[in-house]
Amino acid sequence: MTAVELKNVNYKYPLADEYALRDVSFRFVEGRFYGLIGENGGGKTTLCNLIRGLVPHFYHGELEGEARVFGMDIKEHNAEELAVRIGYVFQNPFNQMSGIKSTVFEEVAMGLENLGVEKEEIIRKVEEVCHFLGIEELMEKNPNELSGGQRQRVAFASIIVMDNEMLVIDEPTSQLDPQGTENVFEIIRNLKEAGKTIILVEHKIDMIAEYCDEIIVMKEGKIVCSGETQDILSRMELLKYDAQIPEAAIWGHEMAAEGMPLSRIPITTEQAVQYAVERRQTDGN
Amino acid sequence: MAIEFKDVSFAYPNGYVANEHLDLVIRDGETLAIVGQNGAGKTTAVKLMNGLNKPTCGDVLVDGINTRERSCAQLSRTVGYVFQNPDDQIFNSTALAEIEYMPRYLKLSEEEITRRCGRAVELTGIGGYLKMNPLDIPYAIRKFVAIAAIIAIEPKYLILDEPTAGQDKRGNETLERMIRELSREGTGVIAITHDMDFVTRNFPRVVAMAHKNIIADGTAREIFWDSKTVGEARIKKPQIAQIAEGLKLPGDILFCGELTEAMRQEKRSI
Amino acid sequence: MRNEGSSFIDSFRRYQQFDNWFLAFNPLSKLNILFVLGFSSMLINDWRYGFTLSILLCVLAFAVNRGVKFLKPFSVIVLIFGFFTLVIRQFSVEGTTVLFTLFGILPVTEEALVNGLNTASYLLGFSGAVILFFVTTEMRDLMYVLEQKGMSHEVSYIVLASFQTIIDLRKNAELIMESQKARGIETEGSVMNRIRAFFPILGPLVLGAISGTEEKSIAMDARAFSVKCKHTFLRELRPAPAWEKILTAAADICFVLLVVYKLVLR
Numbered sequence: 001m002t003a004v005e006l007k008n009v010n011y012k013y014p015l016a017d018e019y020a021l022r023d024v025s026f027r028f029v030e031g032r033f034y035g036l037i038g039e040n041g042g043g044k045t046t047l048c049n050l051i052r053g054l055v056p057h058f059y060h061g062e063l064e065g066e067a068r069v070f071g072m073d074i075k076e077h078n079a080e081e082l083a084v085r086i087g088y089v090f091q092n093p094f095n096q097m098s099g100i101k102s103t104v105f106e107e108v109a110m111g112l113e114n115l116g117v118e119k120e121e122i123i124r125k126v127e128e129v130c131h132f133l134g135i136e137e138l139m140e141k142n143p144n145e146l147s148g149g150q151r152q153r154v155a156f157a158s159i160i161v162m163d164n165e166m167l168v169i170d171e172p173t174s175q176l177d178p179q180g181t182e183n184v185f186e187i188i189r190n191l192k193e194a195g196k197t198i199i200l201v202e203h204k205i206d207m208i209a210e211y212c213d214e215i216i217v218m219k220e221g222k223i224v225c226s227g228e229t230q231d232i233l234s235r236m237e238l239l240k241y242d243a244q245i246p247e248a249a250i251w252g253h254e255m256a257a258e259g260m261p262l263s264r265i266p267i268t269t270e271q272a273v274q275y276a277v278e279r280r281q282t283d284g285n
Numbered sequence: 286m287a288i289e290f291k292d293v294s295f296a297y298p299n300g301y302v303a304n305e306h307l308d309l310v311i312r313d314g315e316t317l318a319i320v321g322q323n324g325a326g327k328t329t330a331v332k333l334m335n336g337l338n339k340p341t342c343g344d345v346l347v348d349g350i351n352t353r354e355r356s357c358a359q360l361s362r363t364v365g366y367v368f369q370n371p372d373d374q375i376f377n378s379t380a381l382a383e384i385e386y387m388p389r390y391l392k393l394s395e396e397e398i399t400r401r402c403g404r405a406v407e408l409t410g411i412g413g414y415l416k417m418n419p420l421d422i423p424y425a426i427r428k429f430v431a432i433a434a435i436i437a438i439e440p441k442y443l444i445l446d447e448p449t450a451g452q453d454k455r456g457n458e459t460l461e462r463m464i465r466e467l468s469r470e471g472t473g474v475i476a477i478t479h480d481m482d483f484v485t486r487n488f489p490r491v492v493a494m495a496h497k498n499i500i501a502d503g504t505a506r507e508i509f510w511d512s513k514t515v516g517e518a519r520i521k522k523p524q525i526a527q528i529a530e531g532l533k534l535p536g537d538i539l540f541c542g543e544l545t546e547a548m549r550q551e552k553r554s555i
Numbered sequence: 556m557r558n559e560g561s562s563f564i565d566s567f568r569r570y571q572q573f574d575n576w577f578l579a580f581n582p583l584s585k586l587n588i589l590f591v592l593g594f595s596s597m598l599i600n601d602w603r604y605g606f607t608l609s610i611l612l613c614v615l616a617f618a619v620n621r622g623v624k625f626l627k628p629f630s631v632i633v634l635i636f637g638f639f640t641l642v643i644r645q646f647s648v649e650g651t652t653v654l655f656t657l658f659g660i661l662p663v664t665e666e667a668l669v670n671g672l673n674t675a676s677y678l679l680g681f682s683g684a685v686i687l688f689f690v691t692t693e694m695r696d697l698m699y700v701l702e703q704k705g706m707s708h709e710v711s712y713i714v715l716a717s718f719q720t721i722i723d724l725r726k727n728a729e730l731i732m733e734s735q736k737a738r739g740i741e742t743e744g745s746v747m748n749r750i751r752a753f754f755p756i757l758g759p760l761v762l763g764a765i766s767g768t769e770e771k772s773i774a775m776d777a778r779a780f781s782v783k784c785k786h787t788f789l790r791e792l793r794p795a796p797a798w799e800k801i802l803t804a805a806a807d808i809c810f811v812l813l814v815v816y817k818l819v820l821r
Contacts, residue, residue, distance in 0.1 A: 038453070039453045039454065039455060040423055040424075040425045040426075040451075040452075040453045040455075040456065041423050054773065058773070079781075080776065080779075080781040080782045080783070081782065083773075083776040083777055083779075083781070084776075084777065084778075084779045084782060087777060088773070088774070088777040090770070090774070091451070092767075092770060094723075094767075095767050095770040095771045095774055096771075096774045098712075098716070098775065098778070099715075099716045099719035099720065099723070099771075100695070100712060100715035100716050100719065102695075103563075105563070105564070105567075106789055106790065109789050110778055111777075111778035111779050112779075112787070113786055113787045113788065113789055114708075114778060114779035114780055114782060114784075114786055115779045115782060115784065115787075116784045116785045116786055116787050117787055118787065119567070119568075119787055119789065120568075122787060122789060123564060123567060123568070123789075127564065139563065139564075140563050144719060144722070144723075147323065147324065148323070149323065155774075158778060159777060159778070162778070162779065171451065174450050174451045175447075175450060176323075176479075177322050177323040177479050177519070178322075178479055178519060178520060178521045179322055179323075179519050180323065181479075203451070203452070203453060206524055239454070242453065242454050242455050243454065244453075244454045246524060247482065247523065247524040247525050247541065248524055248525075248528060250541055251525060251528070251541045251544055251545065254541055254542070254545050255545055255548065258545055258549065260545070260548060260549065260552065269524055269527045269528055269531060270531075272524075272528040272531070273528055273531035273532055276528070276532050276548065277532070279548075280551070283552050283555055284555055332733075335737055337733050337736060337737055356736075356741065356743070356744075357733075357736040357737060358736055358739045358740060358741040358742075359739075361736070361737055361738055361739035362739060365737075365738070366737040366738075368730075368733075368734045368737065370730075372759055372762065372763050372766070373727075373730050373731045373734040373759055373763075374731075374734045374735070374738065374759065375758075375759060376754060376755050376757075376758025376759050376762070377758075387738055387739055387740075390739065390740065390751075391739070420762065420766070434738065435738055438738065438739060
């Protein structure tokens with residue numbers, strides 16, 4: 001099933017001279033995990049905004065082409081409802097706390113309160129989500145006094161509790177340390193396993209390589225290439241588009257250039273080790 | 286001349302101890318990375334270098350001067366510190382005015398101001414943004430505006446807090462070029478970072494911190510191939526080192542070329 | 556189910572518990588009674604009533620464990636309003652009955668003293684009532700009852716969030732101050748230094764607050780803030796019991812009688 005379908009979309013922010021999106025066509029399939037990579041200012045966040053309906057409902061500007069979310073034209077969607085159906089987690093953990101709740105439990109519950117969900121149901125769901133994310137020990141704490149990494153997990157909980165079918169996640173780890181980053185990617189992995197459609201913008205290419213199903217590379221408002229993670233992240237030409245590829249892939253190409261090609265270009269540590277071990281065995285025979 | 290920590294401890298006014306018994310010498314023109322988990326005391330430690338924090342016990346000497354005897358503003362001519370978030374610093378209406386602010390505050394000559402700003406702009410690669418309002422400049426570039434504003438003071442030591450956060454490939458390249466250039470000219474660069482590939486490529490010396498202390502101080506190779514330090518500081522080995530470890534290759538490999546070479550050696554020996 | 560025993564989570568299944576009857580008092584009824592008391596001291600305008608009321612409010616504050624919190628702002632009011640009203644009235648009210656002469660030159664008259672005491676006492680009575688309300692009522696509880704009465708949750712959000720905003724602004728200001736010090740701007744010492752440091756600190760503070768607002772509103776929309784439907788309240792207060800309603804009504808009736816009495820007397 002198609003979650004989002006874009007056909008020849010062009011978009012310009014109000015007062016902007018240049019298009020932020022140029023001739024973007026793409027089909028997002030339900031249950032897939034998409035990694036959105038490329039240079040800053042290349043249109044990644046604008047694409048996220050379009051999918052969530054912030055473009056054109058919040059930012060206005062000029063939108064051309066066809067954008068359908070859940071089978072309906074984006075312009076016809078009720079903006080408030082769309083904002084809830086597609087969950088959103090972003091970079092700054094501080095701006096994602098409501099600032100009006102005094103415990104994490106209540107913070108996480110806020111979205112469901114706003115939807116008028118029955119109280120026992122709220123309590124059940126909030127408990128479930130806190131357990132799912134491993135933040136039970138934070139439940140009674142004040143969300144406004146947590147560390148960045150803790151707040152980011154609470155931000156995830158507050159969105160996931162609303163049981164969105166799709167999540168847009170924009171650079172969730174850029175302010176976190178390696179431990180915090182691991183925690184966030186564990187959460188995203190669990191969401192993927194729960195069958196959610198996920199669109200993730202991220203610079204940490206080794207994490208993208210490990211977790212995503214498909215990659216979309218953007219530059220200057222255009223999708224310059226897209227496809228299966230294994231295929232895309234093993235291409236040296238990505239560097240031309242100012243996108244990064246994993247060190248493992250660079251090494252794979254170097255091995256090939258030095259006359260010791262691996263069976264294929266690795267994109268993760270595990271693959272690199274595995275292919276190199278295979279190479280050793282063939283060399284040994 | 287150097288920045289010296291002599292058995293330095295620091296506690297916040299509320300009693301929270303953030304650094305304990307730090308001993309460290311950063312020589313002139315040295316390029317150094319500080320790594321470790323959030324909460325390990327990295328930021329507190331660098332704030333001791335420019336006098337934002339004054340030690341609770343022990344002494345910090347900057348080129349022989351005890352930081353207790355100078356205000357942070359005075360020390361800033363010697364030790365420049367770029368905060369993690371550029372928005373805590375930028376307040377002028379154009380990027381150029383922001384960079385010129387300190388040289389003007391210091392009442393330098395017009396020529397000197399032009400020279401310093403020119404150099405700062407060139408190093409940070411923000412030439413195309415000078416006339417723009419900082420608010421309209423993308424966040425990642427804004428970080429370079431904040432760095433340029435400190436470089437224009439021409440401090441002898443430059444501290445960068447998480448410079449790679451949110452940077453793309455091109456941003457990282459600019460940063461690396463800038464650090465190389467500064468250290469060639471003799472400026473000491475001290476960076477706090479979580480990006481271990483960035484550390485491996487640019488910093489000959491690495492200080493690892495964990496639970497308020499310096500737990501290791503050495504080359505990137507020594508730090509990343511000491512599994513005790515890696516575990517304790519909760520840092521992540523660079524990917525090439527992980528692969529070498531997985532293949533049980535000798536030689537404490539960090540770089541692509543080394544890994545390829547090790548594979549070649551192994552092939553020959555078979 | 557898991558965690559059935561957690562007293563924290565169970566606290567949402569019941570009405571919220573408070574330490575004593577006054578804290579548990581319905582915020583609107585409490586507001587009503589305290590305002591009526593405050594206005595009554597204004598209408599009666601007699602120092603005997605005003606001071607008695609002030610002392611009673613004070614005693615009540617201590618009885619419900621909010622004594623220290625109450626005295627902090629109240630003592631400031633006593634000093635400022637009380638003292639200055641007495642002094643100023645000595646100059647503005649002409650009196651003939653001289654009680655004693657201060658420093659041998661300033662005559663203190665009975666008329667001016669009584670007038671001053673009356674004014675001071677009603678100001679104290681009124682502000683005491685207001686202070687007592689705010690030190691015994693949580694803002695979120697007041698907003699809860701107001702939302703029940705039909706106030707929009709947008710208003711409630713703005714009021715509650717502004718308290719957190721003040722805390723955040725203070726934290727931010729400290730960080731910005733450090734950042735500006737670190738680049739070499741003197742923020743301490745002479746008045747000139749402080750004036751020169753004003754814009755470098757205020758600028759980022761204001762801009763930061765503005766740019767954060769857009770992100771925050773997007774984040775809140777993702778949590779169904781703008782969806783129009785009936786809300787659930789995880790935290791609930793008990794409905795006002797009969798005795799509270801009777802007490803409130805009695806206070807209101809007394810107040811109306813007092814107003815009528817004052818009007819007729821004129």
